[in-house]
Amino acid sequence: MKKRFNLHLFLTIFTISILSYSGCRKTDNPIKTINPxxxxxxxxxxxxxxxxxxxxxxxxxxxxxxxxxxxxxxxxxxxxxxxxxxxxxxxxxxxxxxxxxxxxxxxxxxxxxxxxxxxxxxxxxxxxxxxxxxxxxxxxxxxxxxxxxxxxxxxDAFEANVLMEQANAYGIERIAIAVEDGETFSTDLANAFQDVFGAGASPKVSFSKSDPSYATKLDQLLANEPDAIFISMLSPAVYEEFITRLSELNVDDRLINTSFILCDAFYTNNILNAQIGMMVGEINGHPKNFGAMPAADTxxxxxxxxxxxxxxxxxxxxxxxxxxxxxxxxxxxxxxxxxxxxxxxxxxxxxxxxxxxxxxxxxxxxxxxxxxxxxxxxxxxxxxxxxxxxxxQGASGNCDIDNQGNTIAPYSIFTISGTQAGYSLETIRMVFP
Incomplete structure (x- = not known):
């Protein structure tokens, strides 16, 4: 009986010791989690x-x-x-x-x-x-x-040059510039375009949503009867209102011979829901509207x-x-x-x-x-x-970042085409640096 008791006591103490040791080991060496x-x-x-x-x-x-x-x-x-x-x-x-x-x-x-x-x-x-x-x-x-x-x-200077060259190819000589008021991209691109196009570009006119001076600014924009209007705007709410107000002015086909030059922000399905009918069609054999945006070799x-x-x-x-x-x-x-x-x-x-x-x-x-x-x-x-x-080598084409932090990529010239039954964004041609 004494041997059995000693054996039982030994096994109990041994088990407790193993469990205690395991518990210490778990505390001292917790499972390491890898943070993202x-x-x-x-x-x-x-x-x-x-x-x-x-x-x-x-x-x-x-x-x-x-x-x-x-x-x-x-x-x-x-x-x-x-x-x-x-x-x-x-x-x-x-x-x-x-x-x-x-x-x-x-x-x-x-x-x-x-x-x-x-x-x-x-x-x-x-x-x-x-x-x-x-x-x-x-x-x-x-x-x-x-x-x-x-x-x-x-x-911006690269996109401005692409747009300038396309405008020259279409024989556009006088351009009015409409810009979104206070927006960095819109202002900088408009400035770059004005610089490269030169004397044919009129002074910029800034627009904001629900601008109380809208009518006066539109008159100022169209005062010199431009061949084209360059729209440098980023926010859909701003450029949709601008297009709507222009459409209201076009009831007597005042803008029938006016082209529209679009910044890359217009390459979005949002624009297809705006009142863009006056912008679509042809003038002298070329699209009435065109824009430019970075585009990859597909x-x-x-x-x-x-x-x-x-x-x-x-x-x-x-x-x-x-x-x-x-x-x-x-x-x-x-x-x-x-x-x-x-x-x-x-x-x-x-x-x-x-x-x-x-x-x-x-x-x-x-x-x-x-x-x-x-x-x-x-x-x-x-x-x-x-x-x-x-x-x-990436999906967007050239990804080589230069010492100024810039990358020069291919651009596509696009246009909005179609009818009131349905508009779409189409590529006219690619421009490679």
Whole structure:
């Protein structure tokens, strides 16, 4: 009986000891969780293009995360904020601050409009060293604004030249300029166009929604009987009202021989619902309206990969600047991968500084660096990043970011065609730099 008792006591004490040891081991070495790497994204979510660009960006990030993410399995997390407000520059800067305050590991930002980009760069990126990449900010004032800012689109001067050359080809000599009052992109593009077109461009006339001086300003705009009106406006509410007021003036066909030159913001389905009948048709054998916007070569494998994935994931056709936001997702992921090789995430400030360097570097690489593209798959791109330098070729075409933070991309000349039964956006031709 004594032996049985001793054996039972021994087994009980042994079991308790094992459980106690296991409990200590669990406390001393908790399961390590890997925090995601956060990128703040500020888009015009009050407009159709905001959601379309978000989905284009998420298409890239979903491909990356589903193939193992970056580093040792870290996922990339997007935190989306809207720039909606009367002053997008101020709203975007505050949104960036909110993202930094509310998230553990934000490493940089992605922006859209020029006004938003300017606010984030000047009020957040510059003082705190956060990289910012824009897919659609074209304002000339952003060139060389900071080594922490870059964009996958040309500055306004490039678009202005494309529009000027098309106007000259159509024999347009006198142009009135209507601009959205107080909007950065609209003003800067109008200034650039006025400069390149020269003496034939009349002084700009600014318009705002429900402007009490609308009638007077329209008379001023049309005073010299222009051959064309250049409309440099970003907000649908502003340019739709402008077109409606022009339509009301056209009851006696006053504008029947007037052409309309459109900025890239008009390449959206929103415009097809406006009163655009007076703008559609032909004058002297050429389209009565035309515009220009950055456009990718749709025959390349990177673009086809993006187009297929965007439709597969979201059922979405490629819209304006969508390819740029898709490419930004891959540029950030490659730059993060390279940064993780030599800087840990514990020193957040050092990580962001190094990340900024790699964003520009992976966009073009050095002579002899292997070409990588989305159609190769993220695992192949990640392996190449770990081995050495890379040269990225994206869906949007040229992604080479220069020392001013700019990228020069192909443009398409587009027009709105059709009848009241249905209008559509059509490409006239491509312009390659």
């Amino acid at each position: 790497i956060t990128i703040g994204v500020i888009l015009p979510m009050d407009q159709e293009k905001g959601l379309l660009r978000e989905k284009a960006l998420r298409t890239a990030i979903n491909l990356i995360n589903s193939s193992g993410g970056v580093g040792d399995g870290q996922m990339i997390e997007l935190v989306i904020k809207s720039s909606e407000g009367t002053n997008r520059e101020i709203v975007a800067a505050q949104a960036a601050r909110d993202i930094i305050k509310s998230n553990k590991n934000p490493v940089g930002f992605i922006t859209s409009f020029s006004s938003c980009s300017k606010g984030v760069v000047e009020q957040v990126a510059l003082p705190e060293n956060y990289p910012v990449v824009s897919g659609a900010a074209t304002s000339g004032v952003l060139s060389s604004i900071s080594p922490f800012f870059q964009r996958l689109c040309p500055p 025959t390349t494998s990177p673009f086809n990969c993006f187009q297929t994935e965007l439709m597969k994931q979201f059922g979405q056709e490629v819209a304006s600047y969508n390819a740029q936001f898709f490419d930004i997702g891959f540029l950030y992921a490659m730059a993060i991968e390279k940064t993780l090789l030599n800087v840990g995430t514990d020193d957040k400030a050092a990580f962001r500084v190094r990340l900024e360097y790699w964003i520009r570097q992976v966009s073009h690489g050095e002579s002899g660096d292997p070409v990588v593209m989305p159609s190769l798959g993220w695992k192949s791109i990640k392996d190449a990043c770990q081995f050495g330098g890379v040269n990225y």
